[in-house]
Amino acid sequence: MSSFEQFQLPKSLQKALDELKFVTPTPIQEKSFNVIMSGRDVMGIAQTGTGKTFAYLLPLLKQYKFVNTYNPRIMILVPTRELVVQVVDEVEKLTTHMSVRTLGIYGGVNINTQKNQVYQGIDILVGTPGRVMDLALDNVLSLQEVTKLVIDEFDEMLNLGFRPQITSILTMMKPKRQNILFSATMTDEVDEMLNDYFDFPEEVTLAKSGTPLEKIEQLSYHIPNFNTKVNVLKHIIQTDTSLERILIFVNNKKIADMLHDKIEAEFPEQFGIIHSNKSQNYRLLTMASFQRGEIKGIITTDVMARGLDISNITHVINFEMPELPEQYIHRIGRTGRADATGIAISFITPREEDIKIEAEMLMEMEIPILEIPETVEISEVLIGPEKDKQKIKHLLKKPKISENSAFQEKSEKNKKVNLGGPGKRKPRKNAPRNRAVERKRAEKRKKK
Template identity: 60%
Template sequence: MEKTTFADFGLPEKILDVLADSNLFEPTPIQEKSLKPILSGRDVMGIAQTGTGKTLAYLLPVLKSWKFNKSGNPTVLILVPTRELVVQVSEIVQNLTANMTARVIGIYGGKNINTQKLLFNDGCDILVGTPGRVMDLAIDNAISLKEVQKLIIDEFDEMLNLGFKAQLTHIFQMMKEKRQNILFSATMTEAVDALLEEYFAGPVEISLAKSGTPLEKIEQIAYKVENFNTKINLLEYLLKTNADFSKVLIFCNNKKHADLLHTKIEELFPEQFDVIHSNKSQNYRLNAMRSFENREVRGLITTDIMARGLDISDITHVINFEIPDVPEQYIHRIGRTGRADKNGVAVSFVTRKEEAQLLEIEVLMNKELTFRDFPAEVKVNPVKIASEKDEIQMKNAHTVKLEEGGGAFHEKKDKNKKENWGGPHARKIPKKIGANRAQEKAKSKAKRKK
């Protein structure tokens, strides 16, 4: 049986040339499945795991039917959840349209909005952006969404996880109802299902696998670890004893822990690791990703907010230094490895408190992780970090006994004892009315006797 190629898609020669230059000839399953439904003009809901080629799955059929718009307003709007994805998707679109007349602009928050308004002076055909910045520019009339014919929302579930529902609904209201909606998500959550029912008319569903099913090419292993500091010791051991841990992506649950881990790892492996999260500047983040992509550093430490914004090739290992609170996030994390039909490894460090979170992940995937014995060579560090301590002791805390006059009823210090004189008008010595009357009676009796 002959394999399907991109030439079978009936794509313009200009796009086929670009694909050939990138050594892309055969479509992935999601790309092959998406072509006809998207070209039909109907709403489409694609459920596909990360690393399966979703970006080209929606771009190729959209570009095949794209036509130049003289008005200069965007006819294609692509919404993504992170700044990194804006940059990456914009680059892919610009590359695919290199031989076409399409004007592509990427926008996101964190940059001067007035500077971004200038980008639209020469018009825009395909707009890629984060929901917040797209909404802001539309409200300021810098762009018009009235001519959008195709709305594409990538990483739909992550959009809702990050709290973009309000911005999305506002954007829906700014566009004409007659348009094609193309939605892609790695998982099908209740929030996604609810929004589909409310705003989209029976989209055709394209699914490669059951929601929550990880890529089969990713080996998933785990270690039971005492605490955060012991996890550092285990990570050090794995990095020193396994040369194949050559391009490692490490996930922490928050920025503080990511920075803490980076500080410790920098001492052990100087200039071999970098850290990126939402507090880092855009230039810093892009430079760090570029260094990681080019193998100038061995690893990158990051947080869940970056799990969807990273499209880096040949990641050998994803390490869940901490287990995510949201089970679906685990799917997105490990999907950074094992991409483009390559094998990958996901390693999870699990404390006793994190076992319940891991169980939810295993239920979602319908798959159990393989636990390995904790290496005898790794030292267990009993010292806990602040977030692991059960309770926080107040400095100089002391107990006051009520029987000694403590609490709200304690005796005031002498210097704080004050008498209430009732204000200046009442500071004269009060007359004893009853005593004065008795004296007057005694005086009148004495007068009568005389």
């Protein structure tokens, strides 16, 4: 049986692992350790919950040597503020017995406070691309001494539109460095970035991109609209006793708020909500409350999905299907982690069926469809976006022309076509005269 001792870690690092009671490395940690130690660029493909953070931290910390500089030599980029906080926490756990200065930076807080923290000196910097770029452009943060760059959740970075910031950051760094990238899926955009900016990275793959975790049971309901989805969700929460810890995914903040209001009315103080409009402190408190089991579930968006590192989630519910099939894979990967099993349930409206089919093609499997329980009310009440779609369909229809409408057929006399041409038109009275013609007529009269 493998253990962390095979990595021959420094005593300070091994002692931290022993105190954390970590004995056996995960497959991705085992497969990537020697590759990262070699100094080559690395592209790691692994599902969420497989121990990716320690997979890059352990070899980096084994190689770490103190240098008297104020600028970071290891930089870790992650997509969300929550993930910054969590990665910093993991670094601090492993460096308890080491002299390492770690700083996490992200947007949404006072940038001047972070500037002062940067001036105090950093060894390992963890940050979101936007705030890292802001501080670098202000000449507060120098990236010239970074020798190890880690980009975690690389596919999600690109999904969230961080490509311009990442490319800007790469141009601010010295080309001589090691790039370590981890991603849950291998998309065309990820592949394109690798070709453009990285030096033949060695791929370390734990599972085929798009392959769902085998420990997750996937189910779906075909549901006509938002309010019926709410009714099905309420029914499941009331009747399914196995729903202990739930993550409910929607596609935007507005739907998240609407859904939370409806669920809160039926199940008061049992569900939290996390999205980018909520304050950093509120989101961290909600996650902590969920982790302690004080609330049953969290309603969240994809923007927050990568920052939720919460264990023992029994169910993931896709209240709305994501826009990308790869994101579906990531969502359901929040359950069935480690040695546990999990259930993923998706609510599919007619307009979401194409995404479901794309996800099935990516996974090379079909998601079973369940019948809506007879006791669930099928609502005919539509919300704003659903009404708007109906209006658009209505506008696309050709208008019917009635006898009394303004689009009546022309009368017989108005059907005549004026072909124009000389002799066909009568001159207008008081029409402006041609002066040249008038002069010639005057000259003729004089000669007479």
